[in-house]
Amino acid sequence: xxxxxxxxxxxxxxxxALASIVSVTxxxxxxxxxxxxxxxxTIQMQERMHGILSDLVLETRSTMGIAQPQWxxxxxxxxxxxxxxxxxxxxxxxxxxxxQHNGNSHTQQINLIGIDQKTYAxxxxxxxxxxxPENRQQLSFLLKDTGYAxxxxxxxxxxxxxxxxxxxxxxxxxxxxxEQAEREQQRYQELQQKIxxxxxxxxxxxxxPAADSGLESIMAGxxxxxxxxxxxxxxxxxxxxxxxxxxxxxxxxxxxxxxxxQVQDFFFLRPGDDVQVTFxxxxxxxxxxxxxxxxxxxxxxxxxxxxxxxxxxPIEKLQHSRGMINPQTGIGAVTxxxxxxxxxxxxxxxRDALRDEFPPSHELVEVRSWRDxxxxxxxxxxxxxxxxxxxxxxxxxxxxxxxxATFFMIVVEKTRDIGVLKSLGASSRGIATIFLGYGVxxxxxxxxxxxICGLLFxxxxxxxxxIIEWITGREVFDPTVYYFDSxxxxxQPFMLVWVTLGSIAIAILASVLPSIRAARMHPVEALRYE
Amino acid sequence: xSNSTTTIKPHFDxxxxxxxxxxxxxEDPAPAPTLRVHPDSARDLIYACGLTKSYRRHKTSVPVLxxxxxAAERGKITAIIGQSGSGKSTLLHLLxxxxxxxxxxxxxxxxxxDSLPVRQRDRFRNEQxxxxxxxxxxxxxxTVLENVLAPAMISKGVFxxxxxxxxxxxxxxxxxxxxxxxxxxxxxxxxxxxxxxQRTAIARALINDPSILLAxxxxxxxxxxxxxxxxxxxxxxxxxxxxxxVMVTHDESVAQSCDSIVRLTGGKVERxxxxxxxxxSGTN
Ligand SMILES: Nc1ncnc2c1ncn2[C@@H]1O[C@H](COP(=O)(O)OP(=O)(O)OP(=O)(O)O)[C@@H](O)[C@H]1O
Ligand SMILES: [Mg+2]
Numbered sequence: 109x110x111x112x113x114x115x116x117x118x119x120x121x122x123x124x125a126l127a128s129i130v131s132v133t134x135x136x137x138x139x140x141x142x143x144x145x146x147x148x149x150t151i152q153m154q155e156r157m158h159g160i161l162s163d164l165v166l167e168t169r170s171t172m173g174i175a176q177p178q179w180x181x182x183x184x185x186x187x188x189x190x191x192x193x194x195x196x197x198x199x200x201x202x203x204x205x206x207x208q209h210n211g212n213s214h215t216q217q218i219n220l221i222g223i224d225q226k227t228y229a230x231x232x233x234x235x236x237x238x239x240x241p242e243n244r245q246q247l248s249f250l251l252k253d254t255g256y257a258x259x260x261x262x263x264x265x266x267x268x269x270x271x272x273x274x275x276x277x278x279x280x281x282x283x284x285x286x287e288q289a290e291r292e293q294q295r296y297q298e299l300q301q302k303i304x305x306x307x308x309x310x311x312x313x314x315x316x317p318a319a320d321s322g323l324e325s326i327m328a329g330x331x332x333x334x335x336x337x338x339x340x341x342x343x344x345x346x347x348x349x350x351x352x353x354x355x356x357x358x359x360x361x362x363x364x365x366x367x368x369x370q371v372q373d374f375f376f377l378r379p380g381d382d383v384q385v386t387f388x389x390x391x392x393x394x395x396x397x398x399x400x401x402x403x404x405x406x407x408x409x410x411x412x413x414x415x416x417x418x419x420x421x422p423i424e425k426l427q428h429s430r431g432m433i434n435p436q437t438g439i440g441a442v443t444x445x446x447x448x449x450x451x452x453x454x455x456x457x458x459r460d461a462l463r464d465e466f467p468p469s470h471e472l473v474e475v476r477s478w479r480d481x482x483x484x485x486x487x488x489x490x491x492x493x494x495x496x497x498x499x500x501x502x503x504x505x506x507x508x509x510x511x512x513a514t515f516f517m518i519v520v521e522k523t524r525d526i527g528v529l530k531s532l533g534a535s536s537r538g539i540a541t542i543f544l545g546y547g548v549x550x551x552x553x554x555x556x557x558x559x560i561c562g563l564l565f566x567x568x569x570x571x572x573x574x575i576i577e578w579i580t581g582r583e584v585f586d587p588t589v590y591y592f593d594s595x596x597x598x599x600q601p602f603m604l605v606w607v608t609l610g611s612i613a614i615a616i617l618a619s620v621l622p623s624i625r626a627a628r629m630h631p632v633e634a635l636r637y638e
Numbered sequence: 639x640s641n642s643t644t645t646i647k648p649h650f651d652x653x654x655x656x657x658x659x660x661x662x663x664x665e666d667p668a669p670a671p672t673l674r675v676h677p678d679s680a681r682d683l684i685y686a687c688g689l690t691k692s693y694r695r696h697k698t699s700v701p702v703l704x705x706x707x708x709a710a711e712r713g714k715i716t717a718i719i720g721q722s723g724s725g726k727s728t729l730l731h732l733l734x735x736x737x738x739x740x741x742x743x744x745x746x747x748x749x750x751x752d753s754l755p756v757r758q759r760d761r762f763r764n765e766q767x768x769x770x771x772x773x774x775x776x777x778x779x780x781t782v783l784e785n786v787l788a789p790a791m792i793s794k795g796v797f798x799x800x801x802x803x804x805x806x807x808x809x810x811x812x813x814x815x816x817x818x819x820x821x822x823x824x825x826x827x828x829x830x831x832x833x834x835x836q837r838t839a840i841a842r843a844l845i846n847d848p849s850i851l852l853a854x855x856x857x858x859x860x861x862x863x864x865x866x867x868x869x870x871x872x873x874x875x876x877x878x879x880x881x882x883x884v885m886v887t888h889d890e891s892v893a894q895s896c897d898s899i900v901r902l903t904g905g906k907v908e909r910x911x912x913x914x915x916x917x918x919s920g921t922n
Contacts (some may be wrong), residue, residue: 110791117779528775531736532789532842533764535757631736632728635775 110529111538115545118518125546128514129554129615131507136555136611139500140562143603145569146493148596154486156411159233160418161478162196162446164459166466168473172390173199173432173441180445180466180473187465191453194230197442198223199426203387205359205419209376216359218419220387222426225249231448234420237409238354239263240379249352249422251380251404262361262373263406271380271402275345350382351425353401357408358416379403385419390430390441397429455479501610508614511547515622519543526626527634540627544619551615555608563599570594679748683850683882684733685709686752689742691728702728704905705742710850715876715883717893720902726886727854729902733884734769734852735759747849764793768843772855774835776827776842783823786810786841793846813841817871833864840871844881851875853885857892869895 118125166184168174177197185192199222206215225247229235235244239257242248256266360377377383381403388394401421409415427433427440434441449458455477462475479486519526526539565572573595577583679685686708692701702725710716718726731737733744735751744752751762763769776785790806791799799806814820817837827835836856843851856872857865869892875881885896893899901908 110788112796113784113791114777114779121779524775525777528777529788529792530760531734531763531769531775532792533760533762533767534792535760538792632731635731635736635771 110534111541111545114542115549118542118546125514125518125550126554128507128510129550131510132504132551132554132611132615133558133561135500135504135507136558136607137562137565139497139504139607140559140599140604141565141569142496142500143493143607144562144566144597144599145595146489146496147598147600147603150486150489150493151598152596153411153489154482156409156414157482158478159236160409160411160414161481162231163449163455163478164447164462165444165476165478165481166447166462166473167444167476170472173443174445174473175434175441176439177442177445178439183465184445184447184462187461188447188449188458191450191458193448193450194227195448196224196227196231196446197423197444198228198446199423199430199432199441199443201387201426201430201443203385203419205355206384206386207377207381217417218356218359218385219417220385220426221418221420222423223420224423231446234407237407239357239406239408243354243405247354247405249354249404251349251352251402256379256405260373263375263378266379268380270378271349272346274380279346345382349402349404350400351402351421352404353383353385354405354407354420355383355403356415356418357406358412359419360403360406377403379405385421387426387430390432399425399429504611504614508618511550511615511618512621515543515547515619516625518546519622519626522626523629523634523637526629527631527637530629530631531635536627539629540623543623543626544616547615547619547623548612550619551612554615555611558611559604559608563604566597566599569597679745681711682709683712684744684746684884686729686733686739686744687742689729689732689739689744691725691732691737691739701905703732703739706902706905706907708733708900708907710882710884711897712882713876713880714897715873715885715895717896717899718884718886718902719888719890719893719899722888724902725905726902730852730854730884730886734767735763761793764789765846766848766850768840768846768848768851770836770839770843770851770853770856772858774827774832774839774859776835776838778827781824781826782814782819782830782838783807783810785827785838786814786845788842789846810841810845813844814838817841831864832860833868836860836864836868837871840868840875844875848881850882850884853883855886855888858888865889865892 166174166180174180174197181195181197184195201220201222203218203220204215205218206213208214223234229247235247238244238247239260240252240255242252242255251267251271253268254265257263355377357373361373361375363371363373366372382400383403384398384400386396386398389397407415407418407420423442424440427442432441433439447458447462449455459475459477459480466473466475468474529539530536686706689703689706689708690701691703692699694700706725706729708718708729718729720726728737732739732752735744735754738752742752743750746762746766751759754762777788780788787806787810790810794802794806811820811823814823817840819834819837819841822830822834822838827838830838840851840856851872853872857868860868872883872885873895876883885892887893
């Protein structure tokens with residue numbers, strides 16, 4: 109009983125010892141904050157990766173692709189049974205995107221993905237990342253009138269409301285050019301006429317035919333071409349669109365700061381613009397095919413790697429252009445089959461089952477889970493977290509030595525009391541218990557306070573970042589770098605328990621030696637101690 | 639001081655007394671553990687024979703006690719006197735089992751206590767022994783009441799303590815009232831005067847109803863007046879509760895008021911008769 113009473117009394121009267129616990133507290137709080145932020149980053153990243161990647165992918169490297177996707181799909185469904193949530197087929201290709209901006213031509217490398225717009229959304233969170241609200245419900249590769257993320261001022265106008273005036277403007281420009289050319293020609297002919305007449309008057313009737321025809325063809329060139337094109341392909345950009353393409357938002361915009369230092373996206377492409385995509389056909393050797401597409405939406409997963417390379421088009425278009433459709437059966441080949449499992453299903457088991465079903469030695473397909481695909485990155489992040497944890501725990505251990513020193517001093521200070529307690533019949537074990545209990549209490553209080561501080565910090569981390577920004581005038585969390593609007597955090601209860609217990613354990617360990625010393629103290633010498 | 643004489647038995651002749659206690663010669667070479675006291679466990683509550691104790695410092699050994707015989711009669715006040723550094727405190731610590739003698743035996747109520755295992759010695763101190771010190775040695779974090787309760791808390795676990803909270807607190811209050819600190823129950827030691835602290839220490843020493851009280855210069859740090867009142871308190875405890883008291887003191891007059899006096903000189907003991915009183919009738 110006296111142990112408890114004395115522990116509590118020491119705790120109450122010796123607040124100074126809490127100063128040593130503060131180091132543990134800070135350590136604990138830091139650990140919690142770091143872990144929460146790291147977990148937040150990791151989980152957000154995983155979520156995004158997973159959102160884009162389906163659970164399992166059945167992939168082939170052959171240029172012709174998987175010729176009978178239907179057959180594979182049936183076998184997959186038969187093998188995995190009702191754990192399958194959705195299956196879709198896609199064609200992925202390396203490709204090159206070309207677009208005009210400010211009169212310059214720009215080229216960029218992209219991953220062209222042909223998707224089945226009906227089923228693709230069932231295997232990934234793809235549609236969640238589209239800008240147009242209707243496309244989020246059900247993707248269509250048709251350009252919408254307007255309504256692309258109205259909250260983004262920089263993106264407006266977009267859609268038909270942007271395409272129509274642009275087309276009209278271009279047409280007008282072309283008309284002006286044509287008129288100009290016609291006028292030039294007329295003037296030239298008039299001039300020729302005049303020269304002829306003059307020559308007739310002069311009597312020298314020898315115009316240079318070579319110079320004449322050359323000049324004529326040059327001058328006539330543009331207008332001829334324009335007329336021809338108009339006759340052959342009456343594509344009217346004002347009312348028609350090319351095949352739709354959904355571009356990663358990083359392809360069509362850059363994130364930067366405006367004059368007021370506000371983070372802004374600058375769109376140099378917007379829904380309604382046309383782009384050229386060059387991709388290989390299915391022949392051997394492959395040849396480049398050139399196709400025009402109309403941007404119908406942007407895709408923003410906030411994974412910059414994906415956002416700056418992915419471009420989605422209808423699968424039929426790719427199969428058709430590349431010649432992947434079997435002329436006899438009319439079945440289009442695909443390069444991979446993506447599978448989504450029902451929630452809570454064992455990813456690795458399903459993958460192994462499929463590997464068993466399609467052994468790599470027999471089939472030309474490879475089965476991977478999304479974790480396999482992103483394995484190295486996830487492992488790197490995991491590694492980073494582990495190292496940080498070790499370092500921070502070392503800091504707490506250092507704090508533990510601080511506690512050790514403080515405890516020794518308290519024991520020395522309490523020497524006479526220890527002697528008195530022994531003279532009153534307290535056992536050595538009882539004395540040790542007092543100081544151990546004191547350590548436990550201090551550790552608990554310290555890590556409890558640390559826990560609360562850490563949680564508060566995590567809870568208000570974005571506000572705190574703002575305050576720090578305000579004080580230092582420097583950006584703590586640069587949204588142009590991270591593609592996150594705010595610092596993501598994720599608090600795992602298991603981590604909290606682990607961290608708290610760990611730091612209490614350190615406090616206890618630090619109090620063991622002083623406790624033993626207190627217990628070993630000779631009562632007589634303790635009583636004589638001044 | 640004279641009121642204690644009421645409990646004193648009739649006189650003995652000096653010759654008998656001289657026979658029972660051999661005067662120790664300081665020049666005695668060997669502190670042989672011969673029994674110079676003839677202890678009687680019925681008469682002597684605590685007795686020791688042939689106690690030696692030396693402190694070792696840097697290989698040189700400082701002998702403090704060189705064969706001390708000691709006995710304290712039941713229900714009597716025994717004074718230990720001697721020069722400073724003569725080993726009075728050391729002897730008291732040995733009697734209180736706070737330390738172990740290098741050789742010799744200590745018996746309490748017929749049982750040898752110096753060789754008991756540590757835990758039993760702890761128990762013995764807690765249950766049979768009360769100790770008070772020159773510098774009171776109260777626990778500064780606790781109030782008067784809690785200080786007095788401390789030995790009771792030590793003897794009981796949390797649960798049995800809570801179960802018996804009422805009787806324990808009642809007896810603590812009884813002792814505190816008895817030492818005259820009823821109005822100071824919830825004060826901290828630092829708020830008390832020296833005399834009040836010593837009274838608290840006495841109450842604490844008595845809470846577990848011990849049969850013997852060891853006091854190391856209980857009045858040494860107090861003024862004449864206060865010291866006298868503390869002494870009267872001890873005497874009344876001795877008289878009313880039959881408490882056996884062993885008291886180290888420097889004060890000759892204090893010693894003279896006790897039932898018997900033991901003088902330590904040169905690590906040996908001489909028992910001196912007090913005025914009109916003495917140890918019991920000797921050799922039996
Ligand atoms: N731990 C120790 N180490 C060495 N010598 C010690 C130790 N404790 C006590 N002594 C010595 O033992 C002797 C007896 O000490 P003790 O305290 O018993 O004397 P005392 O009679 O109580 O003196 P006082 O009247 O001043 O209290 C002293 O000479 C002291 O120096
Ligand atoms: Mg002393």
